[in-house]
Amino acid sequence: MATIKDVAIKAGVAISTVSAVINRSAPVSEDVIARVEAAIATIGYLPHGAAKALRSGNSRLIGVILPDITNPFFSMVARVIETVCMKAGYMTFVYNTDEDPEHEMRILQMMRMQRVAGMILISTRSDAAHGRRLMAAINVPTVLFGSNVEGTPYDVITLDDRKAGALAIDHLVELGHRRIAIIAGRPGVSTHDERLAACIEALQRHGIVLDEDLIIAADFVQQLAFEAGQKLLARADPPTAIFALSNLMLIGAMRALLAAGKTCPRDLSLVGIGDFDWPEIMSPQMTVVATPAVAMAEFAIGALLDEIDSKRPPAGKRTLFAPELIIRGSSAAVSIEEPLRDPLAI
């Protein structure tokens, strides 16, 4: 490969002059610029990224760490981040943690080796111990996304998870449901903890006594949610509604319903968190608490690039995005054996 030296020779100027032309970092006369650019074009020179990064101390690399790129929510987030970064002259490294905190730490190491200029981190744990490990492993501007982590100084962008939980429960209660099952994620992850806490609070607010057996943690994985759904449906007194705390777990629950030969919403109402790209191809169409993925991702990467450019320390600011309840066909008034709050709803 051609180097900057080859360009310099070809153009008959010094190496530093070529550098000045490429980066427009110093005044260069018109005709020298022309000569250098011609030399670059004929030689086919492309700067060496690693050499640039080494010398300038600026890799112009952004790390994106997320649980699983095959989850449509995360792939959309990654997509948005990539687009914004590209415009700003950064490249992105996208890596999957598989919800494994050990793997998360390993990826963090790799990011540090690459000397990334900043990171968007969708962490798999939220507890303070994990927060401390994170702080020890992170030495660049970082924005936490999607889930919160206790006791870190970084900016945090999340859904208003409490509101999301309340929105769904309120909706189901209004439809007359009182035996509401919840397929939850994993204790110790803020998206689980906060959404679940909000659900419980909402249930109590409506005067519904909590049945612990109706709450099953499914680790945010589709298959476990499927099994949880089966367990719930096999009960002597099955719930009249299931609320799944993530998009994949909603799919798991729906599969359980189908496998059991039940009809939604006649036999059971189903609500989830996180919308789908083409809701109409599912049957029934899913009532969900939608997460504004694109807006959140744009905000997060904007905040990160800001922090990098301004060289300001993180403000430790938490930004919540409002969820939106989208009512579709999967939720309906509870069937008549149950007491109805609103007779018109049937």
Added chain:
Amino acid sequence: MATIKDVAIKAGVAISTVSAVINRSAPVSEDVIARVEAAIATIGYLPHGAAKALRSGNSRLIGVILPDITNPFFSMVARVIETVCMKAGYMTFVYNTDEDPEHEMRILQMMRMQRVAGMILISTRSDAAHGRRLMAAINVPTVLFGSNVEGTPYDVITLDDRKAGALAIDHLVELGHRRIAIIAGRPGVSTHDERLAACIEALQRHGIVLDEDLIIAADFVQQLAFEAGQKLLARADPPTAIFALSNLMLIGAMRALLAAGKTCPRDLSLVGIGDFDWPEIMSPQMTVVATPAVAMAEFAIGALLDEIDSKRPPAGKRTLFAPELIIRGSSAAVSIEEPLRDPLAI
């Protein structure tokens, strides 16, 4: 950040010795290894990726270029590649082209700047002109994936697209369909050209006269397939079956069907290429020609790493993966107004 020099000082050895310990590239005595490792641990030293890459001439970076990571097929491919690369000590750069060849070339440039050791390229065009541009822009081991490109020396991994087209048409014809519409991609892309050619050939083989109006190119985009579906359904003599040549276009067609208030498969059969993760949540469940995404991706990255390690020039070998017809509820025997080939099929 600590450098290798700091480690050397702390351990009381030479820089080159530290390097030898880290890379196990030369014999080092036990106690020196211990001292160096202790120094690394206490200082918290992590090698500088860019410096390593610059000096060694080996970035240990693999570029993955694909149309759109939010397409589940591609996100799964990216996932598999990432996992395999990680095990082999490579990191991956994943980039989206948005089916734009100009953007593809720009990304290729970025990859070259990063001096990637190899690339998996899912190109957006297949013609010879594009092939020439590619060859001018690629100077590292590369494996073409998913779609073929004319006249390049690289290895190519694709679905057996001809077989995929034939499989679907044969299936529909066996069900008695004779007015079969095809929602195609874009001329000049091998996944379009070969699949469509196979369809036409299969139709002729079955003695069906080709109706050009029933073939609509939708550029592989979901929304255009939706519009194509609407157009087809609005005809005075609508087709009895639609075959969509990609997963997203199948969804578009299905949406058109739903929007028109038609019932599948009663009013119309629907078949696509590329399977879905949870086929049961769609209604009806889709009959598809499934693409073995994981196996193909594993093979592709394996071939690439092989080529890199062996320093062999590309063999220019084309590997086809067999598609599999998965019959589900979206395809059925044509309704009785049409002549049936097999009366039992109804």
Added chain:
DNA sequence: TGTATGACTCGAAACGTTTCGTGCAAGCGC
């Protein structure tokens, strides 16, 4: 006992850039 061998360690050069101090010439004000 001398020498060849092998195991280990070291120092310095090199990878391809950016950056900074220096030099030179021309333009300006006085």
Added chain:
DNA sequence: GCGCTTGCACGAAACGTTTCGAGTCATACA
């Protein structure tokens, strides 16, 4: 006409590694 500034170009050092030739020491062998 003189000194100052300004615009432009240059050379060399530095970024953090790897690599390679050379040096040291102990061991084994003749």
